[in-house]
Amino acid sequence: MPLSRQHFPSNFLWGTATASFQIEGAAHEDGRLPSIWDTFCAEPGRISDGSNGDVACDHYHRWEQDLDLIQSLGLSAYRFSIAWPRIIPTGTGAINEAGLDFYDRLVDGLIARGIQPHVTLYHWDLPQTLQDRGGWENRDTAYAFADYAAVVAARLGDRVKSYATFNEPWCVSILSNEIGHHAPGKQDRKAALAVAHHLHLAHGLALSRLRALNLTSQLGIVLNLTPAYPATDNEADRTAATLADGKGNRWFLDPILKGQYPHDIWEHYGAEVLPNVLPGDLELASQPIDFLGVNYYSRAFVSAGGKTLPEGTEYTDMGWEVYPEGLRDLLVRLHRDYQLPDLYITENGAAYPDVVSEDGQVHDGERTQYLQRHFQSALDAVQAGVPLKGYFVWSLLDNFEWAFGYSKRFGIVHVDYATQKRTVKDSALWLRDFLRVPTPA
Numbered sequence: 001m002p003l004s005r006q007h008f009p010s011n012f013l014w015g016t017a018t019a020s021f022q023i024e025g026a027a028h029e030d031g032r033l034p035s036i037w038d039t040f041c042a043e044p045g046r047i048s049d050g051s052n053g054d055v056a057c058d059h060y061h062r063w064e065q066d067l068d069l070i071q072s073l074g075l076s077a078y079r080f081s082i083a084w085p086r087i088i089p090t091g092t093g094a095i096n097e098a099g100l101d102f103y104d105r106l107v108d109g110l111i112a113r114g115i116q117p118h119v120t121l122y123h124w125d126l127p128q129t130l131q132d133r134g135g136w137e138n139r140d141t142a143y144a145f146a147d148y149a150a151v152v153a154a155r156l157g158d159r160v161k162s163y164a165t166f167n168e169p170w171c172v173s174i175l176s177n178e179i180g181h182h183a184p185g186k187q188d189r190k191a192a193l194a195v196a197h198h199l200h201l202a203h204g205l206a207l208s209r210l211r212a213l214n215l216t217s218q219l220g221i222v223l224n225l226t227p228a229y230p231a232t233d234n235e236a237d238r239t240a241a242t243l244a245d246g247k248g249n250r251w252f253l254d255p256i257l258k259g260q261y262p263h264d265i266w267e268h269y270g271a272e273v274l275p276n277v278l279p280g281d282l283e284l285a286s287q288p289i290d291f292l293g294v295n296y297y298s299r300a301f302v303s304a305g306g307k308t309l310p311e312g313t314e315y316t317d318m319g320w321e322v323y324p325e326g327l328r329d330l331l332v333r334l335h336r337d338y339q340l341p342d343l344y345i346t347e348n349g350a351a352y353p354d355v356v357s358e359d360g361q362v363h364d365g366e367r368t369q370y371l372q373r374h375f376q377s378a379l380d381a382v383q384a385g386v387p388l389k390g391y392f393v394w395s396l397l398d399n400f401e402w403a404f405g406y407s408k409r410f411g412i413v414h415v416d417y418a419t420q421k422r423t424v425k426d427s428a429l430w431l432r433d434f435l436r437v438p439t440p441a
């Protein structure tokens with residue numbers, strides 16, 4: 001019998017995901033003020049196609065049509081992020097009711113369609129005014145985030161099934177402040193590690209504020225995790241893979257789940273760049289969470305000697321190896337090494353150079369294959385005893401793919417940015433059929 005949802009636990013949650021800056025547009029509407037990504041897009045050369053989030057998928061105006069699309073596919077959950085610059089446009093202080101009203105309508109629209117709302121409180125669009133005061137390098141921003149989180153949760157309440165504090169702290173800290181490919185585009189390891197620590201602190205501060213609201217919503221965080229595989233079994237490759245795993249995964253998993261930074265990486269970094277950890281910070285950061293979101297795309301193939309993947313390896317349009325087995329391996333390892341809450345795959349998906357064919361359809365067979373193989377890997381993890389409770393496809397819509405602009409398409413629904421026409425791709429039609437449970441004869 002081909003893979004079907006009936007192979008999964010009957011209460012396994014199937015959803016799709018987006019993020020505010022990537023789809024909303026309406027960048028200057030209803031009180032929103034600039035985020036660091038508006039600023040970053042305006043810096044020449046930062047975005048490969050020179051685009052920005054001013055219009056994006058115009059979801060701010062088309063959200064009802066987009067929720068209808070989610071419902072038509074039979075998905076029962078939708079993960080989206082709240083734009084801090086809509087809620088408290090200057091980062092601290094005055095609340096913008098029009099911003100809260102938009103998400104209020106969105107949440108009610110989801111519930112009316114039988115779709116569970118799952119909120120990410122921060123998916124990278126920091127108010128620029130806070131960046132002007134040091135951004136996440138400034139410890140004060142962690143406290144501002146907790147205030148913002150409390151405002152959102154007080155308004156949306158437990159209509160929202162889960163609140164994740166952050167999406168991908170590794171991207172917010174390392175990719176954005178050490179590597180420099182994302183906003184604010186710094187290349188400073190000390191700054192990056194200070195940012196990472198303040199995110200861990202902010203996560204803890206916000207958890208405390210949300211717990212105090214006595215919501216029934218699950219509270220957690222979303223980490224992008226990339227399992228590292230040594231290219232060979234030699235010592236140099238295995239050491240390099242352990243380092244990659246420590247810097248990319250354990251530096252974020254351990255403070256949240258174990259209340260400590262990994263010792264080997266702490267020593268590796270050295271005193272000049274290490275963050276200033278104050279007493280109580282890690283106790284706050286490692287408060288119990290109800291769920292851990294895992295964003296998985298591929299593995300890291302680590303070679304100290306420059307060995308590359310073999311001929312015939314499959315890649316997505318992002319140049320990421322298609323490696324479904326890595327999802328199972330990752331989840332089984334998490335289950336082995338950590339005391340886990342419920343796990344959700346909060347993002348998994350692929351970019352391919354999709355086009356609308358003569359017949360008006362988008363025949364994205366590679367994406368259907370990718371999803372099928374990763375669903376199977378998720379099922380393997382469930383059958384291995386991993387407490388995996390759900391899976392969100394990234395993404396509902398083609399959207400603004402950060403430094404790649406609109407040149408990479410991750411959606412199961414195609415967006416023609418000139419007309420804003422949505423076209424359900426073949427992969428979404430397959431997903432709809434996969435989710436359809438045959439009615440008993």
Ligand SMILES: OC[C@H]1NNC[C@@H](O)[C@@H]1O
Nearest residue numbers: 019168295347394401410
């Ligand atoms: O690169 C694909 C996705 N990865 N995780 C964060 C999202 O914002 C990205 O679009």
